[in-house]
Amino acid sequence: MNIISQxxxxxxxxxKKHATDAGLKFDDESLEYIVTNQDMLELSPKHxxxxxxxxxxxxxxxxxxxxxxxxxxxxxxxxxxxxxxxxSFYNDNNPDWLNVMIFYHVLGHIDxxxxxxxxxHTWNDDFLGKARADKRLVNRxxxxxxxxxxxxxxxxxxxxxxxxxxxxxxxxxxxxxSVYSDRLNYYFDIFLQNIKHVPHHEYLKNMEKYNxxxxxxxxxxxxxxxxxxxxxxxxxxxxxxxxxxxxGKNPKDLMEYLLYNSPFLNRDENMWMKSVIHIVRDTxxxxxxxxxxxxxxxxxxxxxHERLFLNDKRIAGHEVDFAKVHAKVTSLxxxxxxxxxxxxxxxxxxxxxxxxxxxxxxxxxxxxIERRKQFNKKNQKATDFLFKVREEHCDFTLINxxxxxxxxxxxxxFTVERRLxxxxxxxxxIVKSRKSKDYRQMLTDTLWHPPNIIVDEExxxxxxxxxxxxxxxxxxxxxxxxxxxxxxEYLWGGEVNLETSDIYLEAGKEEKPxxxxxRKLYTMKNTKLRIRTL
Amino acid sequence: xxNNSHNYVQLKTIDxxxxxxxxxxxxxxxxxxxxxxxxxxxxxxxxKIIVVPTTIEEKFYHDQIHYKPEDSSKQAGDGKxxxxxxxxxxxxxxxxxxxxxxxxxxxxxxxxxxxxxxxxNVTANTYDLGKILTEKFKLPNLKDKGKKKTFKxxxxxxxxxxxxxxxxxxxxxxxxxxxxxxxxxxxxxDLSDIDTEDFIIDPRDLVYRILSREKEYESQALVFxxxxxxxxxxxxxxxxxxxxxxxxxxxxxxxxSKQVESRFILHDDTAKEVPDFYTYYNxxxxxxxxxxxxxxxxxxIVKKENLSKDYNIYIFHGTDGDDSEAVGTEALNELKTxxxxxxxxxxxxxxxxxxxxxxxxxxxxxxxxLLASHRNLIHLSTINDNADEQHIIEGxxxxxxxx
Numbered sequence: 001m002n003i004i005s006q007x008x009x010x011x012x013x014x015x016k017k018h019a020t021d022a023g024l025k026f027d028d029e030s031l032e033y034i035v036t037n038q039d040m041l042e043l044s045p046k047h048x049x050x051x052x053x054x055x056x057x058x059x060x061x062x063x064x065x066x067x068x069x070x071x072x073x074x075x076x077x078x079x080x081x082x083x084x085x086x087x088s089f090y091n092d093n094n095p096d097w098l099n100v101m102i103f104y105h106v107l108g109h110i111d112x113x114x115x116x117x118x119x120x121h122t123w124n125d126d127f128l129g130k131a132r133a134d135k136r137l138v139n140r141x142x143x144x145x146x147x148x149x150x151x152x153x154x155x156x157x158x159x160x161x162x163x164x165x166x167x168x169x170x171x172x173x174x175x176x177x178s179v180y181s182d183r184l185n186y187y188f189d190i191f192l193q194n195i196k197h198v199p200h201h202e203y204l205k206n207m208e209k210y211n212x213x214x215x216x217x218x219x220x221x222x223x224x225x226x227x228x229x230x231x232x233x234x235x236x237x238x239x240x241x242x243x244x245x246x247x248g249k250n251p252k253d254l255m256e257y258l259l260y261n262s263p264f265l266n267r268d269e270n271m272w273m274k275s276v277i278h279i280v281r282d283t284x285x286x287x288x289x290x291x292x293x294x295x296x297x298x299x300x301x302x303x304x305h306e307r308l309f310l311n312d313k314r315i316a317g318h319e320v321d322f323a324k325v326h327a328k329v330t331s332l333x334x335x336x337x338x339x340x341x342x343x344x345x346x347x348x349x350x351x352x353x354x355x356x357x358x359x360x361x362x363x364x365x366x367x368x369i370e371r372r373k374q375f376n377k378k379n380q381k382a383t384d385f386l387f388k389v390r391e392e393h394c395d396f397t398l399i400n401x402x403x404x405x406x407x408x409x410x411x412x413x414f415t416v417e418r419r420l421x422x423x424x425x426x427x428x429x430i431v432k433s434r435k436s437k438d439y440r441q442m443l444t445d446t447l448w449h450p451p452n453i454i455v456d457e458e459x460x461x462x463x464x465x466x467x468x469x470x471x472x473x474x475x476x477x478x479x480x481x482x483x484x485x486x487x488x489e490y491l492w493g494g495e496v497n498l499e500t501s502d503i504y505l506e507a508g509k510e511e512k513p514x515x516x517x518x519r520k521l522y523t524m525k526n527t528k529l530r531i532r533t534l
Numbered sequence: 535x536x537n538n539s540h541n542y543v544q545l546k547t548i549d550x551x552x553x554x555x556x557x558x559x560x561x562x563x564x565x566x567x568x569x570x571x572x573x574x575x576x577x578x579x580x581x582k583i584i585v586v587p588t589t590i591e592e593k594f595y596h597d598q599i600h601y602k603p604e605d606s607s608k609q610a611g612d613g614k615x616x617x618x619x620x621x622x623x624x625x626x627x628x629x630x631x632x633x634x635x636x637x638x639x640x641x642x643x644x645x646x647x648x649x650x651x652x653x654x655n656v657t658a659n660t661y662d663l664g665k666i667l668t669e670k671f672k673l674p675n676l677k678d679k680g681k682k683k684t685f686k687x688x689x690x691x692x693x694x695x696x697x698x699x700x701x702x703x704x705x706x707x708x709x710x711x712x713x714x715x716x717x718x719x720x721x722x723x724d725l726s727d728i729d730t731e732d733f734i735i736d737p738r739d740l741v742y743r744i745l746s747r748e749k750e751y752e753s754q755a756l757v758f759x760x761x762x763x764x765x766x767x768x769x770x771x772x773x774x775x776x777x778x779x780x781x782x783x784x785x786x787x788x789x790x791s792k793q794v795e796s797r798f799i800l801h802d803d804t805a806k807e808v809p810d811f812y813t814y815y816n817x818x819x820x821x822x823x824x825x826x827x828x829x830x831x832x833x834x835i836v837k838k839e840n841l842s843k844d845y846n847i848y849i850f851h852g853t854d855g856d857d858s859e860a861v862g863t864e865a866l867n868e869l870k871t872x873x874x875x876x877x878x879x880x881x882x883x884x885x886x887x888x889x890x891x892x893x894x895x896x897x898x899x900x901x902x903x904l905l906a907s908h909r910n911l912i913h914l915s916t917i918n919d920n921a922d923e924q925h926i927i928e929g930x931x932x933x934x935x936x937x
Contacts (some may be wrong), residue, residue: 060551060567060589067586147557154591161593332622335631342620412624415617416631426633431625432617442617451594475599480592483564487592505601515599527562 001039001050004032004090008099015103018308023387024111029085034092040076041065047287048079048089051132053279054139055153078102082113082290083127097318098325104308108301111390116296118289118394120172127286134279141272152276155487156255160284161450164252168285171252184210184222186240187229195239254467254488255281257455263463264493277491291448292394299343300390302330306344335416335429337446346398347386349407354385359402399443405436415442451476453498465492469500473517476500485524498522499534548587566590568923692743700742707741715739755786756845757796758832761814762853764802764823770919771884775852776814778882778917778926782850785934795845797835801828803858807835825857825895829868842875849876850933854919855883855893862898869904869912879912880933886919 004012012032019026035043045061046052077098080088088106090099113119142149192198192206209228213221229236251257255277258265265273290297306326309315315322332341353359357377366372379385393401407413417432432438452470459466465488469476481498489496502520505513519534555567566589625631692702697711716722716733723732759779763772786794798814799807802821805828808814832849836842849872859865872879883896892900899905899914915932917925 056551056554057589057591060587063548064586064588147554147561151561151563157591158593161595333620334623335619335621337620412622414621414623414625414627416619416621418618421633424633428633429621429631431621431623431627431629431631434627438617439620442620449596451596453594469594472596474596477595477597480590480595483592484594486563503599505599507601513601 001089002034004034008032008096011096011099012103015100015107015308018312019104019107019111019304022304022308023383024107024304026107026110026114027085030110031085031087033087033089035089036092037069037073037075038066040079040089041069043079043089048081049083049128049131051128051135052283053131053135053153055157056150057154057157078106080106080109080113081127082119082122082286084123084125086110086113087128097314097321100312100314101305101309101322101325104312105301105305108304109297111304112293112297112300115387115391116289116293116393117391118169118293121168122286122289125286131283134283137275138279141276145272149276151490152273153280155490156277156280157284158484158487159254160280162254162453163281163285163288164256165285165288167252181222183226183240187226187236191233191236191239196233251455253281254453254455258488258491262492265491273491289394292396295339295343295346295395295443296390296393296398297343298340299345299347302340302344303347306330332411332413337443342443345411346402346407347389349410350389350402351382351386353402353406354382355379359385395447396444399440399447403436403440403443408434408436408439413439415439456499459497463494465494465496467496467498469498471501471517473503475503478502481522482524482529485522485529486527489524489527495523495525498524551587565924690745690747692745694744694746696742696744697738698740698742700744702743704741704743708739711736711739711741755794756841756847757783757786757794758799758835758847758849759783759796759814760799760801760805760828760832760849760851762802762823762825762828762851762856763800764821764854764856766823766856767854767884771854771886774884774917774919774921774926775882777923778930779814779850779852781927781930782848782880782933785930786848799828799831801825801831803827805831807831822858823853823856824859825851825853825862826859826864826868829865829872833868833871836875846877847875848878848880850880850882852882852884853895854886855895855916857894857898860894860898862895862902865895866898866902866904873904873908873911876911878934881912881914882929882933883914883916884919885916 009032012030016026016028016030040048042062042065043050044065045058075091077094078088078090080086088110090102094102114123138149138153188203188207192203198206210222210225213225215221217224251260259274259277264270265277309322330338330340330344332338332345350359355378356375357363357379358372358375360377363372363375366375389398389402414434415432415438417430419428419430420426421428451474452472453467454470456466456468459468467488485496485498499519499521502518504516506516507513521532521534523530523532551567555565558565567587568589621631623631695704695707712733712735713722715736719734721732721734723729759782761772761775761779767775783794783796797807798810799805800814801824803824828851836847841847857865869879881895881899883893885893893916896914896916899912905912905914913933913935915929917929921929
């Protein structure tokens with residue numbers, strides 16, 4: 001792994017200038033390295049983070065990738081990692097013109113990482129450095145505890161997809177703006193409403209009283225207010241203390257719950273495991289936004305590499321070369337999904353509707369098809385609107401906000417169904433639907449959507465952990481439940497229960513099969529799984 | 535970071551990974567490593583197979599809604615008929631875009647790889663797999679039967695090239711040389727008007743094929759792989775049989791130091807021989823099942839080509855146990871012929887998980903006394919159609935065990 005040459009760095013710096021002029025925003029500093037394809041194969045199981053902690057599954061994945069590479073060699077152009085300063089990896093053998101295009105693409109990614117609100121919790125991190133420290137710690141623990149470190153990693157990774165990512169994020173978003181104290185929030189939001197169930201007028205009276213105190217004494221008003229509350233509700237203070245504003249009382253996900261409440265992890269001799277769990281959890285949270293912004297991210301980068309390169313004089317003489325590479329990356333497949341292609345077209349489309357003003361309410365309430373066609377506000381600042389989109393959306397909201405029927409028609413999209421032809425022993429691929437609703441649904445189904453599994457604290461007692469899978473009409477992959485629960489049992493140190501739904505189809509006489517749903521309780525005890533119907 | 539180019543991965547080998555997996559068991563956790571393979575099919579025996587370890591990181595993931603296992607015939611279709619992908623084009627709703635044969639699926643994954651290239655071919659890698667199977671899964675080593683030794687045969691063939699003289703002129707190679715010479719002398723004619731008489735020809739430009747001595751290793755073992763490809767074998771059953779047969783092939787390749795020949799036979803109600811593993815692996819055609827047809831074909835091939843004289847012959851058959859011949863008279867007759875020359879006959883019956891009674895093949899085999907009277911020669915192994923790698927290997931041990 002070597003840093004790029006001064007000549008190539010010069011190309012990058014010029015790209016940065018053009019990109020900034022066009023409105024992209026990113027830190028000035030960035031690091032670019034040349035790597036071999038072999039390096040890339042070894043890095044991809046580590047999410048391209050060279051300093052990520054070691055784990056044997058990565059070795060397995062690397063061996064598979066190498067096997068695959070032997071049969072199907074490929075040549076990735078670039079990879080960017082979201083860290084400060086931003087780091088990107090390149091292939092050795094690119095000509096200058098191609099580097100210009102790739103750099104624009106990379107800058108698109110960096111702009112996304114550093115401005116999209118779903119990445120907010122990663123903005124202050126030098127993740128490479130943090131990962132390096134974590135890796136050292138894991139290695140040290142391994143020298144003390146041997147393979148048990150790997151078991152803890154394994155079992156934690158078994159639940160690292162059900163992180164409280166949004167809770168983590170909302171903490172970041174409100175953190176600074178919150179001007180009221182936890183005590184006050186608790187009193188008005190929870191104590192009065194959920195515990196005391198006070199009637200509406202009483203609630204308002206309380207609020208008035210509080211405002212009165214503050215008006216009279218800005219600094220001491222709140223504590224005076226609460227000293228009066230104490231006489232009225234003597235139990236308030238102790239309830240507030242237990243309420244979960246202190247760490248561990250209000251865990252964001254199963255991993256955090258285990259960290260604070262697992263009897264096994266909190267034994268002196270097992271304290272080291274907690275650091276491992278923290279490392280796995282932080283790593284997983286770090287990559288959450290990337291999983292949720294693939295279409296957005298690749299679309300944005302492709303949109304900008306096209307736009308910036310076409311307006312760059314360095315393209316001269318390489319227009320055809322560019323067209324070829326660009327088409328390979330961003331063409332819509334006849335059958336299949338290409339996030340680069342859909343994403344880029346979405347941004348192009350959004351720019352058009354932003355220029356016309358047809359994303360407005362005024363347009364949406366226009367039903368006359370002719371008037372809809374003529375509708376044009378000739379908005380000059382359409383690109384500004386794009387920057388807002390890249391700031392505020394993830395894949396799910398992007399698709400559900402902008403992928404409408406006009407988009408589907410414009411790019412002639414459809415969903416594809418596969419049907420077995422018994423006679424010919426073949427699969428037939430058929431155009432299923434051209435409706436935007438169906439296309440959106442099909443895309444949505446491909447998005448990252450981990451199950452919502454929470455700890456039911458009321459049912460958890462005496463060493464029995466009770467997990468509740470919030471029903472979303474989707475069953476869990478049943479083959480994986482056993483081993484995942486073995487892992488949780490280990491980390492919890494006792495019986496683990498999981499309430500979930502078995503959902504399956506039953507072929508009936510009607511054309512459409514019947515969907516059958518049964519609530520089931522999976523119980524893992526001494527690595528043996530029992531299942532019973534609730 | 536610039537200088538430590540290779541220390542970010544301390545890669546473990548397959549061996550080390552398997553060793554670690556063994557320790558897992560003693561720690562009270564289930565094993566996690568399985569042997570996987572990546573197959574890049576090619577025609578005429580040019581399949582490339584790479585053996586890799588695989589593992590699954592189990593987590594709570596959402597699944598699609600499936601049919602109940604009892605309704606598995608429905609699963610041949612596609613669940614609820616949900617869309618599987620997107621696409622683009624001018625077709626109307628309901629129009630067919632294209633079709634691909636059932637078993638083609640999955641193999642095109644991993645990108646379009648072209649070209650033949652050097653590197654690993656099927657033999658090198660099956661050899662590795664055989665080694666792993668023998669060492670790690672404790673498959674028995676074959677006893678040297680002593681009756682056949684490896685021997686080299688010398689043959690003469692027109693394989694070598696020689697410049698200036700030889701037996702047969704290689705016209706294409708010669709022309710290339712001539713053009714090179716003339717180009718070097720800057721005597722290339724106008725391309726639209728070539729007069730070959732004008733070329734200057736150096737005698738050393740003429741390339742000939744020349745007779746040369748070639749070593750040819752005689753194969754010691756001949757394996758017949760027989761697979762039931764009738765309609766009832768759809769899905770897992772076929773997967774299990776092909777997996778097991780690949781392992782057997784690997785094991786024998788290792789045991790006989792790569793000198794194994796294999797023949798592939800597919801049968802439904804008639805049997806046919808196919809040229810390579812690719813076809814063997816991929817073909818799937820609906821039809822009934824008539825086991826005797828396949829056994830008969832094997833016997834005919836052995837007799838016609840007089841194979842029993844020169845080879846250790848192994849016959850492995852994978853089926854789901856259905857047979858249109860309920861008592862198996864003919865199949866048993868053919869088997870009796872087979873035991874006269876074969877070193878081992880291994881029959882794998884893949885039982886469907888919802889079948890209640892014994893399959894036809896298993897029943898008539900057990901009734902026939904053939905298993906008992908030829909305990910050293912015929913082994914029958916049954917396996918469930920949801921078996922994992924471990925079970926497939928267990929079944930394999932049953933087939934090849936000495937008893």
